[in-house]
Amino acid sequence: MNIILFGPPGAGKGTQSKYLVKKLSAFQISTGDILRDEIKKNTDIGKHIINDMNEGKFVSDKIVNTLIEKLVFDPEKKNKFIFDGYPRSISQAKSLNSLLVSSNQTIDHIFFLNVNKDTIIQRIKKRKVLENRLDDELATILKRYDTYMNISFSLGVIIF
Numbered sequence: 467m468n469i470i471l472f473g474p475p476g477a478g479k480g481t482q483s484k485y486l487v488k489k490l491s492a493f494q495i496s497t498g499d500i501l502r503d504e505i506k507k508n509t510d511i512g513k514h515i516i517n518d519m520n521e522g523k524f525v526s527d528k529i530v531n532t533l534i535e536k537l538v539f540d541p542e543k544k545n546k547f548i549f550d551g552y553p554r555s556i557s558q559a560k561s562l563n564s565l566l567v568s569s570n571q572t573i574d575h576i577f578f579l580n581v582n583k584d585t586i587i588q589r590i591k592k593r594k595v596l597e598n599r600l601d602d603e604l605a606t607i608l609k610r611y612d613t614y615m616n617i618s619f620s621l622g623v624i625i626f
Contacts, residue, residue, distance in 0.1 A: 467490060467492070467545060467546070467574045467575070468545055468546070468547045468548075468549070468566070468571055468572065468573050468574055469486060469492075469547070469548050469549065469573070469574060469575045469576070469577065470549040470552070470553070470573055470575070470576045470577070471483055471486075471548065471549065471550055471551070471577050471579060472551065472553075472554070472576070472577070472578055472579070473578055473579030473580065473581065474581065474583075474586060474610075474611050474614040474615065474618075475586065475590065475607065475610045475611060475614060476581070476585075476586035476587070476589045476590040476593070476607065476611070477579040477580070477581040477586060478579050478581065478589070479496075479550045479551050479579060480494075480496060480498070480499075480550055482577075482579065483496060483548045483550040486548045487548055490546070490548070491546065492546040492547060492548050493537075493543045493546050493547055493548065494547075494548045494550055495534060495537055495538075495547055495548065495549050495550060495552060496550040496551060496552075497525075497530055497533075497534070497550070497551050497552045497554070498550070498551060498601075499550075500530075500533050500534075500537075501515045501519065501525055501530075501533075502599075502601075504533070505519075511529055511533075514529070515529065519601045519606075520601070520606065521606075521609075522605070522606040522607075522608075522609025522610050522613065523609075523613070524554060524555075524610075524613060524617075527555055527557040527558050527561070530552065530554075530558060531557070531558060531561040531562075534552060534561070534562070534565070535561075535565055538562075538565045538566065538569055538571070539565070539568075539569055544569065544571060545571050547571075549562070549573075554614075554617070555617065583611060586607070586611060587604070587607060587608075587611075590602050590607045591604070591607075
């Protein structure tokens with residue numbers, strides 16, 4: 467079973483993904499974790515990523531899609547994915563669809579985590595203290611939230 471969780475930064479995608487991973491014996495694909503791992507490894511991609519993240523920008527679809535592709539074709543993880551924050555754009559959705567078709571997989575469920583902006587700000591402030599994530603500065607949080615909401619509305623996502 468493959469599941470997509472989407473929602474703004476700080477909505478709880480990672481928390482819910484970790485729960486589902488345990489419950490379903492699945493594998494989490496968190497673009498945030500994958501990108502932060504590239505930064506820790508100090509790769510060329512990681513250096514580009516950190517600049518975008520620190521400015522509150524989303525990392526390019528090309529970079530994200532390339533990193534995801536390697537994971538989707540792992541035979542031990544087939545049909546056991548919890549996609550945490552991916553896809554985030556039409557380009558990413560098309561790439562994921564292509565990857566899944568090529569690997570004979572489908573998406574079984576999609577869940578949108580709708581959390582108000584004030585709650586997200588409080589959660590991310592707490593996460594900043596607990597996890598010391600570089601991308602959890604207040605200005606960055608607000609920019610990432612606004613960017614996410616603008617993209618969601620432009621894609622026609624209905625938010626209740």
